[in-house]
Amino acid sequence: MLKTIMIIDDEEDIRTYLTAVLEDSGFQTCTPEEEENVIESLQRQQPDLILLDIMMPRRSGISIYRDLRTTSGFEYIPVALISGIEKASGFFSGEFKTLMNEMNLKPPDGFIEKPIEIKQLIDVVEKILETKGGAIESIA
Amino acid sequence: MSLSLENLNVWIKEKLFDAVPMGIAVIDRDFNLVLANRAFEQMFGRWSGRKCYRVYKNRQEVCPQCKGAETFQDGIPRVNEEVGYNKNGMFTRYIKHTIPIVDNQGKIPYLLEMCTDITETDQIRREYQLLFDQVPCNILLIDRNFNIVKTNARIKEMLGDLEGGYCYQGLKGLDSRCMECTARQTFEDGQLHTGHHVWKTKDGRTVHLHVITVPLRLHDGSFDMVMEMAVDVTETIRLESGLNFAHTFLKTLIAASMDGIIAVDDQANISVFNSAARKLFGFEADQKIATDDIMGLLPKGVSDLADFSSRHLYLPDTTIKTTDGQKRPVRLVGSKLMMEEKSLGMALSIQDLSEIKNLQNEKLEAERLAAVGQTVAGLAHGIKNLITALEGGMYMLNTGFGKNNLGRIEKGIDMLTRNIDRIGLFVKAFLGFSRGREINAALSTPGDISREVVHMYASSAQNHGIKLSHEQVSEIEPAPIDYESMHECLTNLVGNAIDACIVSDNNTRLKVNVRVFEEDGVIIYEVTDNGCGMDYEVKKKVFTNFFTTKGLGGSGLGLLMTKKIIQEHGGFIEYESEPGQGTVFRIRLPRNRLPQPPVDEESITATASSQSQNLSNPWNGEERLESEENK
Numbered sequence: 001m002l003k004t005i006m007i008i009d010d011e012e013d014i015r016t017y018l019t020a021v022l023e024d025s026g027f028q029t030c031t032p033e034e035e036e037n038v039i040e041s042l043q044r045q046q047p048d049l050i051l052l053d054i055m056m057p058r059r060s061g062i063s064i065y066r067d068l069r070t071t072s073g074f075e076y077i078p079v080a081l082i083s084g085i086e087k088a089s090g091f092f093s094g095e096f097k098t099l100m101n102e103m104n105l106k107p108p109d110g111f112i113e114k115p116i117e118i119k120q121l122i123d124v125v126e127k128i129l130e131t132k133g134g135a136i137e138s139i140a
Numbered sequence: 141m142s143l144s145l146e147n148l149n150v151w152i153k154e155k156l157f158d159a160v161p162m163g164i165a166v167i168d169r170d171f172n173l174v175l176a177n178r179a180f181e182q183m184f185g186r187w188s189g190r191k192c193y194r195v196y197k198n199r200q201e202v203c204p205q206c207k208g209a210e211t212f213q214d215g216i217p218r219v220n221e222e223v224g225y226n227k228n229g230m231f232t233r234y235i236k237h238t239i240p241i242v243d244n245q246g247k248i249p250y251l252l253e254m255c256t257d258i259t260e261t262d263q264i265r266r267e268y269q270l271l272f273d274q275v276p277c278n279i280l281l282i283d284r285n286f287n288i289v290k291t292n293a294r295i296k297e298m299l300g301d302l303e304g305g306y307c308y309q310g311l312k313g314l315d316s317r318c319m320e321c322t323a324r325q326t327f328e329d330g331q332l333h334t335g336h337h338v339w340k341t342k343d344g345r346t347v348h349l350h351v352i353t354v355p356l357r358l359h360d361g362s363f364d365m366v367m368e369m370a371v372d373v374t375e376t377i378r379l380e381s382g383l384n385f386a387h388t389f390l391k392t393l394i395a396a397s398m399d400g401i402i403a404v405d406d407q408a409n410i411s412v413f414n415s416a417a418r419k420l421f422g423f424e425a426d427q428k429i430a431t432d433d434i435m436g437l438l439p440k441g442v443s444d445l446a447d448f449s450s451r452h453l454y455l456p457d458t459t460i461k462t463t464d465g466q467k468r469p470v471r472l473v474g475s476k477l478m479m480e481e482k483s484l485g486m487a488l489s490i491q492d493l494s495e496i497k498n499l500q501n502e503k504l505e506a507e508r509l510a511a512v513g514q515t516v517a518g519l520a521h522g523i524k525n526l527i528t529a530l531e532g533g534m535y536m537l538n539t540g541f542g543k544n545n546l547g548r549i550e551k552g553i554d555m556l557t558r559n560i561d562r563i564g565l566f567v568k569a570f571l572g573f574s575r576g577r578e579i580n581a582a583l584s585t586p587g588d589i590s591r592e593v594v595h596m597y598a599s600s601a602q603n604h605g606i607k608l609s610h611e612q613v614s615e616i617e618p619a620p621i622d623y624e625s626m627h628e629c630l631t632n633l634v635g636n637a638i639d640a641c642i643v644s645d646n647n648t649r650l651k652v653n654v655r656v657f658e659e660d661g662v663i664i665y666e667v668t669d670n671g672c673g674m675d676y677e678v679k680k681k682v683f684t685n686f687f688t689t690k691g692l693g694g695s696g697l698g699l700l701m702t703k704k705i706i707q708e709h710g711g712f713i714e715y716e717s718e719p720g721q722g723t724v725f726r727i728r729l730p731r732n733r734l735p736q737p738p739v740d741e742e743s744i745t746a747t748a749s750s751q752s753q754n755l756s757n758p759w760n761g762e763e764r765l766e767s768e769e770n771k
Binding site for chain 1: 524525527528529531532533535536539548551555558559
């Protein structure tokens with residue numbers, strides 16, 4: 001069965017790019033409607049993995065992450081963060097870390113930096129699906 | 141006819157008795173007055189047939205220890221001081237000589253008593269003694285051998301009984317005469333001499349005295365005694381030395397102070413102008429300074445302090461002029477010097493704030509740099525997105541060719557084209573931002589700027605059914621603000637507020653209010669809307685990167701630029717927002733952090749002319765673009 005990956009990113013061009021890359025690598029993809037609540041679209045279709053752009057000003061990536069980790073039924077879906085700011089940079093990860101500590105959130109299952117290296121992306125995705133695949137089936 | 145010797149004897153026998161000014165009486169062994177002269181009668185009144193004790197003393201019986209009785213007994217003449225009552229009943233003192241009259245057999249049938257009234261003399265003597273003892277001065281009489289003949293009560297109290305001893309011993313505890321002996325000098329030349337002496341009291345205290353020595357002359361001008369009058373000046377000396385100390389201390393304090401201290405007396409003469417003050421104003425160390433010179437260099441409040449009834453003046457952030465025409469920032473505190481409702485002048489303390497101002501400027505500079513640092517981080521993110529999109533376009537193109545997928549190829553070209561355009565926009569915006577605009581601060585009326593922005597958006601707001609208002613309650617003094625830049629900030633904020641209302645799904649009447657006011661020396665612009673508000677994440681990101689919620693359209697620099705402009709003015713920008721309820725953006729411009737106004741304070745430069753002259757403004761083209769996007 002083909003694994004489904006949900007792509008959440010504000011930029012249309014990046015969504016197009018990621019969709020093409022992932023489909024070419026043998027995955028199915030879905031993207032929630034822009035104005036739609038992410039949780040609502042999950043209820044329609046649960047993916048095997050969510051790729052989330054954390055620096056999305058419009059829909060605030062961090063609050064989506066929080067929702068994903070705290071909504072019962074969906075907290076087991078693995079989430080990989082995509083970000084244009086390096087993990088190591090104090091500016092961003094400091095805040096993110098603080099938020100995670102404040103809200104007691106599970107850390108992300110993977111981290112992909114922009115500009116996106118296709119090989120890195122596929123590696124991260126495959127690695128996560130390998131280890132986490134079993135967990136989702138047990139809930140369903 | 142002349143008086144012969146025989147006649148003289150008769151006169152003496154007959155007239156002398158009554159002519160003598162002494163009271164003379166004769167009493168018998170029963171104390172009856174048998175004979176008395178006119179003077180006696182004048183002293184004691186009627187005497188005939190009366191007893192002596194009645195006449196002299198108003199007594200009914202013989203006086204105890206009667207001197208007359210004793211003389212009757214032993215025949216020895218006596219002299220006594222007696223007290224009695226005169227013919228008017230007044231108290232009288234008199235000297236009485238009692239002389240026995242002896243007959244041929246040696247018996248004493250009568251006494252002769254002679255009285256001299258010494259009441260007045262006695263009174264004078266008493267007064268003298270009182271003066272001698274009670275005068276607030278130590279008095280002693282010293283003879284030519286430097287023995288103390290007499291001291292007054294004060295000396296007795298202070299030093300004990302010194303009479304008879306040597307003055308140098310009793311007063312100073314010395315074994316020989318003092319070097320500076322005023323008594324010796326007076327004995328030598330008979331003149332008044334003064335000196336300063338130090339005595340030791342009987343309880344070991346040291347006393348300082350100012351001494352005046354005068355000769356105690358007899359009627360023929362000779363003298364064998366001098367009178368020394370010594371005034372205790374110990375306390376005065378102590379006070380004097382205390383005063384000297386206080387004076388020296390104060391002088392040193394004033395001289396050493398790093399703050400300028402100036403004092404002016406009530407005749408408007410300068411009484412204190414310490415070296416720190418000289419440095420502040422640029423006066424030379426020995427230059428003469430007149431009050432008029434200095435009044436022109438001080439801020440206006442000082443002359444008010446001098447003229448009017450106010451007692452204190454506090455100017456925490458003011459300027460003084462120096463002698464070479466420069467301005468110097470200072471803190472000035474002034475006080476009128478009052479003593480019992482009378483003005484004695486005024487004192488000023490001036491603290492140089494140049495150092496602090498420099499530090500403040502450095503802090504502003506550091507804040508500016510920090511803002512730039514944040515910008516760079518945000519920039520990096522924006523560029524990465526662009527690069528990703530471009531790479532995406534290339535991927536689509538390449539894989540499209542590989543799979544012979546025309547749709548993909550078209551998509552790829554589309555992505556490349558679009559994002560290459562965006563790079564252009566991006567770079568231009570960034571260059572404009574990083575080059576920075578120099579703030580052209582000129583005295584502007586804050587209310588004018590906000591009013592103009594509101595006017596600019598009036599029709600747009602109306603078209604969207606948004607109530608846009610401007611609020612200014614009281615006059616705000618002109619301030620050094622870059623009119624154009626602040627206009628841009630307010631345009632940005634008002635534009636955002638209107639957009640927030642447009643996307644809002646509030647059912648209530650949507651409004652945007654722009655309020656301008658001044659509080660505690662801070663000029664404040666408030667832009668309030670009741671539109672969609674910001675949630676937690678938007679709030680966290682609002683200033684810190686190339687942030688826009690307006691999709692691909694905005695370059696995201698608006699708020700960042702606004703923040704930079706406000707920082708250039710030394711101001712602060714803050715906001716409060718609740719999702720679904722609305723947002724307030726507040727620009728705070730403390731007056732004392734605003735950039736220095738141009739040299740000519742009096743004129744308010746025309747804002748239109750400053751706008752048109754800003755030719756080096758890299759934003760000139762982009763500004764039009766921004767405002768189109770904002771609509």
